[in-house]
Amino acid sequence: MESWIHNLGRSWYKFSRNKLSVLGFLIIVLTILLAIFAPLVAPYPTHSGPYVDLVTGAKAPTAEHLFGTDIYGRDIFSRILFALRPAFLTGLLVLAIVVPIGTVLGLIAGYYVGRAPDTIIMRLTDIFLGLPPLILALAVSSMLKPNLVNSMLAVSIAFWPWYARLVYSMVSSLRNEFYVRSAELVGESKAHILFREILPNCISPILTKVTLDFGWVIILSASLSFVGLGEQPPAPSLGTMVAEGSRYLPDQWWTAVFPAVAIVMVVLGFNLMGDGIRDMLSSEVS
Amino acid sequence: MSENALLQVQDLRKLFLVDKKPFSRQATYLKAVDGVSFSMPQEEVLGLVGESGSGKSTVAYTVIGMYKPTSGKILFQGVDISTGASGRPLSIKKDLQIVFQDPGSSLNPRRSIRQIIERPLVVHRMIRGGNTRDAVAELLEMVELPPDYMQKYPPYVGGGERQLVSIARAMASKPKFLILDEPTSALDVSVQGKIINTLIRLRREMKLSYLFITHDLSLMRNVADRVAIMYLGKICEIAGTVEFFQQPLHPYTQMLLSSIPVISDQEEGLKPKHIAPRGEIPSPVNLPSGCSFHTRCPYVEERCRQEDPAMKELRPGHFVRCHLAC
Numbered sequence: 091m092e093s094w095i096h097n098l099g100r101s102w103y104k105f106s107r108n109k110l111s112v113l114g115f116l117i118i119v120l121t122i123l124l125a126i127f128a129p130l131v132a133p134y135p136t137h138s139g140p141y142v143d144l145v146t147g148a149k150a151p152t153a154e155h156l157f158g159t160d161i162y163g164r165d166i167f168s169r170i171l172f173a174l175r176p177a178f179l180t181g182l183l184v185l186a187i188v189v190p191i192g193t194v195l196g197l198i199a200g201y202y203v204g205r206a207p208d209t210i211i212m213r214l215t216d217i218f219l220g221l222p223p224l225i226l227a228l229a230v231s232s233m234l235k236p237n238l239v240n241s242m243l244a245v246s247i248a249f250w251p252w253y254a255r256l257v258y259s260m261v262s263s264l265r266n267e268f269y270v271r272s273a274e275l276v277g278e279s280k281a282h283i284l285f286r287e288i289l290p291n292c293i294s295p296i297l298t299k300v301t302l303d304f305g306w307v308i309i310l311s312a313s314l315s316f317v318g319l320g321e322q323p324p325a326p327s328l329g330t331m332v333a334e335g336s337r338y339l340p341d342q343w344w345t346a347v348f349p350a351v352a353i354v355m356v357v358l359g360f361n362l363m364g365d366g367i368r369d370m371l372s373s374e375v376s
Numbered sequence: 377m378s379e380n381a382l383l384q385v386q387d388l389r390k391l392f393l394v395d396k397k398p399f400s401r402q403a404t405y406l407k408a409v410d411g412v413s414f415s416m417p418q419e420e421v422l423g424l425v426g427e428s429g430s431g432k433s434t435v436a437y438t439v440i441g442m443y444k445p446t447s448g449k450i451l452f453q454g455v456d457i458s459t460g461a462s463g464r465p466l467s468i469k470k471d472l473q474i475v476f477q478d479p480g481s482s483l484n485p486r487r488s489i490r491q492i493i494e495r496p497l498v499v500h501r502m503i504r505g506g507n508t509r510d511a512v513a514e515l516l517e518m519v520e521l522p523p524d525y526m527q528k529y530p531p532y533v534g535g536g537e538r539q540l541v542s543i544a545r546a547m548a549s550k551p552k553f554l555i556l557d558e559p560t561s562a563l564d565v566s567v568q569g570k571i572i573n574t575l576i577r578l579r580r581e582m583k584l585s586y587l588f589i590t591h592d593l594s595l596m597r598n599v600a601d602r603v604a605i606m607y608l609g610k611i612c613e614i615a616g617t618v619e620f621f622q623q624p625l626h627p628y629t630q631m632l633l634s635s636i637p638v639i640s641d642q643e644e645g646l647k648p649k650h651i652a653p654r655g656e657i658p659s660p661v662n663l664p665s666g667c668s669f670h671t672r673c674p675y676v677e678e679r680c681r682q683e684d685p686a687m688k689e690l691r692p693g694h695f696v697r698c699h700l701a702c
Contacts, residue, residue: 269482275473276549290484291485
C-alpha cells in the first residue's frame with residue numbers, strides 16, 4: 091500500500107517536471123469540473139435550451155454576458171459550459187468503444203504474426219487507415235440519422251484501426267520475448283498469454299495514446315457537428331455554435347470565436363497532458 | 377541403451393528459409409541443424425558445446441518445441457515429440473523444461489516473482505486450493521533465495537538472482553529433463569559459480585537430466601557426464617567427459633581445447649598439442665563441400681574436400697566424424 095502511494099508520488103514528480111504538461115492537466119481538470127457543475131456555474135442555465143430573447147440578442151461581451159450573446163439572446167458562456175458535456179461524453183464513450191476493440195484485434199493479429207489472423211485483421215485495418223478519418227466519419231454519419239449517438243459511432247469507426255495497429259506493432263515483437271515463449275512451453279492458455287503476459291507490457295503506450303486521442307476525438311466530433319451531423323439544435327454543441335456564429339463574422343465575432351477557443355483549449359490541454367504522461371510512463375523501469 | 381533412453385534425437389534437421397525469389401523454385405536455406413543424432417539415458421548431463429552459429433541453440437529450441445524440425449525424430453520416453461510445442465500434451469510440457477540464456481528477457485517485468493513461479497503449479501494442477509505461497513517459498517528456498525523475493529519484480533533484482541528465479545520456475549512442475557541454454561553466459565563471473573553449483577546440487581537431489589548448451593568448454597569438465605561438440609549443424613565428436621578432455625580425436629576439438637585460456641603452466645601441460653585456431657566459422661547458408669571443417673583443419677587432405685565423413689565409434693562410447701582420426 092505504501093509503495094503504491096510512493097509510486098504515485100514518483101510518477102507525479104516525473105509528470106510535473108514538464109511544466110506545460112501540468113498546465114494541460116490543470117486545463118483539463120478545470121474544464122471537466124466546469125462541465126460537471128455546468129448547471130450550478132452557468133449564469134443562465136436555461137439558455138442551454140430553446141430560449142429566445144430578441145431584446146438582448148447579438149450583444150457584445152459585457153460584465154453581464156461574459157462572452158456576449160447569440161442572435162437569439164442566449165448567453166454564450168453558459169452555452170459553452172453546457173456544450174462541454176457532450177464533448178467529454180463523446181471522448182469518453184468513443185474511447186471506451188475503440189480501445190478494447192482495437193487492443194483485442196491488435197493482440198490477436200500480433201500474436202499470430204505472419205499467419206491468417208494477422209493477414210485478415212491487419213489488411214482490414216489498412217483499408218480503414220487508408221481513408222482520412224474525417225472523410226470516413228463524414229461518410230458514415232451522413233448515412234445515419236444525424237444525432238449525438240450516431241456521430242460517436244462514426245468517430246469510433248475512424249479511430250479503432252489506430253489502436254489495432256499500435257498494439258499489433260508492440261505485440262508482434264513482444265511475442266518473441268522469452269517470457270512469452272516460456273509461458274507457451276509451460277502450457278499456458280492463449281487467453282493467459284495474451285491478456286496476462288503480453289497486454290500488461292503494452293499498457294503504457296496505449297494510455298499515452300488515449301490521452302492524446304481524447305483531444306482528437308473531440309475535434310473530430312466537433313467537425314461533424316460543424317456540418318450539422320452531430321448533436322442537433324437547440325442542444326448546445328461546440329461545433330454547431332462555431333458554425334452558426336461564423337455566419338455573422340466579422341461583426342458578431344464573439345459568437346464564433348469563444349466556442350472555437352473552447353475547443354482549442356480542451357484539445358491543447360489533452361495534448362499537453364499526453365506529452366507529460368508519455369514522459370512519465372516511458373522512463374519507468376522496463 | 378535406446379530402450380531406457382530418456383531422450384533420443386534421430387537425424388534431426390532444421391532449415392531456415394533465408395531468401396526465395398518470387399515465381400522461382402530456387403530458395404536459399406540456412407542449415408542450422410544438419411543431421412544431429414544423440415541419445416541420453418536417465419540422469420545424465422550431456423554438454424553440447426559449439427561456437428556461435430554452430431546450431432547448438434537450435435537443437436535446444438527444437439527439442440523443447442519452439443521450432444518444428446524440418447526432418448528427423450525426437451523421442452521423449454519413447455513418445456514421438458517431433459511437433460512444435462503447441463502439438464504436445466501437457467504431460468510432456470511438465471516433464472521437459474528449459475532455462476534460457478538471457479534472464480532479462482525470460483521473466484515478465486510486469487509480473488511479480490511469485491506470479492511467475494506459481495504459474496506452472498497452477499497450469500499443471502500441482503497445488504490444491506488457491507494458496508501457492510508455501511509452494512513458491514519452497515521453490516525459492518530450493519534455489520537459495522529468501523521468501524520475501526516473492527513480492528519483488530524482475531527488474532528490481534540482479535541478473536544472477538533472476539536466473540535463479542528462472543531455474544525455480546523451470547523446477548516448479550518437477551520436470552525430469554531440463555534444457556539449459558547457456559544459463560551462465562549472460563552473467564558476471566562472480567555469480568556464474570553460484571548458478572552452476574545450484575544446478576549440480578539440484579541435479580543430484582532431484583535426479584534430473586540436463587542438456588547443457590554452452591560455448592564454455594572448461595565448464596563442462598565439472599558438470600557434464602558426456603560432451604558433444606557441434607560444428608556447422610553437425611556433431612563432430614561425442615565422448616565421456618574424462619576421455620573427451622584427455623584424448624580428443626577430432627582436430628576441431630583439439631583446436632578448441634588448446635585455445636582454452638589457463639592460469640598456470642601446469643594446466644598448460646594438460647592441454648593437447650597446440651593447434652592455432654585458423655579462420656572463422658563458415659556461413660551455414662553456404663556450407664563447404666566434403667567435411668565442413670576442412671576449411672580450417674590443419675591436417676586437411678584431398679579426401680576431406682570431396683567426401684563428408686560419417687560418424688565412427690572409434691572407442692566404446694567415443695564417436696568421431698573425421699576421415700583421419702583413428
